[in-house]
Amino acid sequence: MLDPVRHSVKQRSDLTFKHNKSLGRHGWLRLTPAYSVKLVQDIIVDVPTDVSVLDPFSGTATTTLTAAEHGNDAVSFDINPFLIWLGNVKCRTYTAARVQRSRAAVAAAIARVPVILFRDNWRPALFNIERWWSTTTLQILAAFRAALVEQFGEPVEDQGDGLVWVAFCRLVIETSSAAFNHVSMSFSSEVTHHEIEHVVDLYSEILDLVLSSCDSPLIGAGQVVEVDAKAIPDMGRRFGLVLTSPPYPNRISYIRELRPYMYWLKFLGEAREAGEMDWKAIGGTWGIATSRLTTWSPEGQTLPDILAETVDSIASTDTKNAHLLATYVFKYFHDMHLHLSSLPNVLEPGAEIHYIVGNSTFFGKMVDTPAILSASMQMLGYDDAASRVIRKRNSNKALFEYDVMAIWPG
Numbered sequence: 001m002l003d004p005v006r007h008s009v010k011q012r013s014d015l016t017f018k019h020n021k022s023l024g025r026h027g028w029l030r031l032t033p034a035y036s037v038k039l040v041q042d043i044i045v046d047v048p049t050d051v052s053v054l055d056p057f058s059g060t061a062t063t064t065l066t067a068a069e070h071g072n073d074a075v076s077f078d079i080n081p082f083l084i085w086l087g088n089v090k091c092r093t094y095t096a097a098r099v100q101r102s103r104a105a106v107a108a109a110i111a112r113v114p115v116i117l118f119r120d121n122w123r124p125a126l127f128n129i130e131r132w133w134s135t136t137t138l139q140i141l142a143a144f145r146a147a148l149v150e151q152f153g154e155p156v157e158d159q160g161d162g163l164v165w166v167a168f169c170r171l172v173i174e175t176s177s178a179a180f181n182h183v184s185m186s187f188s189s190e191v192t193h194h195e196i197e198h199v200v201d202l203y204s205e206i207l208d209l210v211l212s213s214c215d216s217p218l219i220g221a222g223q224v225v226e227v228d229a230k231a232i233p234d235m236g237r238r239f240g241l242v243l244t245s246p247p248y249p250n251r252i253s254y255i256r257e258l259r260p261y262m263y264w265l266k267f268l269g270e271a272r273e274a275g276e277m278d279w280k281a282i283g284g285t286w287g288i289a290t291s292r293l294t295t296w297s298p299e300g301q302t303l304p305d306i307l308a309e310t311v312d313s314i315a316s317t318d319t320k321n322a323h324l325l326a327t328y329v330f331k332y333f334h335d336m337h338l339h340l341s342s343l344p345n346v347l348e349p350g351a352e353i354h355y356i357v358g359n360s361t362f363f364g365k366m367v368d369t370p371a372i373l374s375a376s377m378q379m380l381g382y383d384d385a386a387s388r389v390i391r392k393r394n395s396n397k398a399l400f401e402y403d404v405m406a407i408w409p410g
Contacts, residue, residue: 061087091222124263304375349410
């Protein structure tokens with residue numbers, strides 16, 4: 001029988017990434033697994049501004065930026081260099097003078113595009129790139145990128161004008177055949193041809209949107225740093241609130257959606273790098289990350305009984321790939337247990353913890369994410385581990401989003 005509490009829960013699009021699109025910096029780049037600013041605001045609204053906030057799974061830095069807007073100091077962790085770069089661009093304070101310099105330099109770059117259009121400009125080694133952009137559009141984008149590099153340098157080295165590269169990321173997506181009409185990326189049947197005038201006008205429009213949304217200084221401070229969430233070290237500082245949304249155990253890969261940005265900005269050079277990065281990430285399944293599951297074995301951690309029961313139920317379905325996906329689920333929660341065991345290295349006594357997570361199903365077998373994470377927390381000494389239903393995730397009656405909560409006693 002369906003839990004009557006969950007039965008009354010709605011889908012609530014205001015608690016998804018869709019709510020962020022019109023919210024200034026939060027809407028600069030779309031990443032569908034990102035969670036809602038409103039959800040973060042609802043939790044953080046009563047948190048004193050002298051409480052330091054941590055997000056161990058930065059993603060698009062929703063938590064860190066929202067906390068900085070609220071007046072808190074916040075830090076996010078990530079292992080993806082593009083997301084670290086993007087989060088820090090979003091969390092900087094920009095002066096009017098810096099914005100004006102960017103506008104002037106972009107105007108100079110735009111004037112250069114027709115001049116260098118027919119040169120052999122660099123373009124990324126993205127697999128099947130013609131599926132994304134027509135030959136003509138690729139030529140224009142490559143010239144546009146080269147002109148921006150002349151003014152600002154390569155984006156991976158740029159510490160001052162990341163705003164123009166955020167706009168360029170939007171440009172490459174909005175001129176592509178990629179579509180975001182569901183939770184992941186799909187492609188139109190035909191690529192669209194764009195004239196240079198349209199590309200220039202579109203970039204100018206996007207840049208205006210980006211620059212106009214960063215003119216207000218942040219009350220607090222936000223920063224994204226490179227830390228593997230599975231092995232958090234003592235950082236010499238402590239946090240009183242953890243508010244995060246880790247990847248769900250549902251095989252949706254961040255790398256898949258980030259590839260166009262990462263290739264165009266040279267955060268990725270070849271496909272194998274994406275697979276290596278996804279293997280290091282919790283829940284990653286891109287490329288070699290899947291093939292390596294066949295030889296993966298746990299590190300001897302004592303894990304909750306409910307996890308073993310869940311893994312066995314998936315493996316017992318005797319369906320193709322059942323053992324592979326059972327191992328995937330096992331590794332996901334094994335890695336989350338490692339994360340939760342190292343998290344106290346940066347927690348204040350009494351720190352409040354919120355993990356926004358979703359459950360999953362594999363071959364009709366339920367993966368009760370909040371129950372498994374709560375069991376890990378209890379095993380590791382967290383107090384008051386509990387969860388509440390936030391929203392229904394889609395038309396599947398069994399899939400919900402939860403806030404898993406606990407207190408670190410210290």
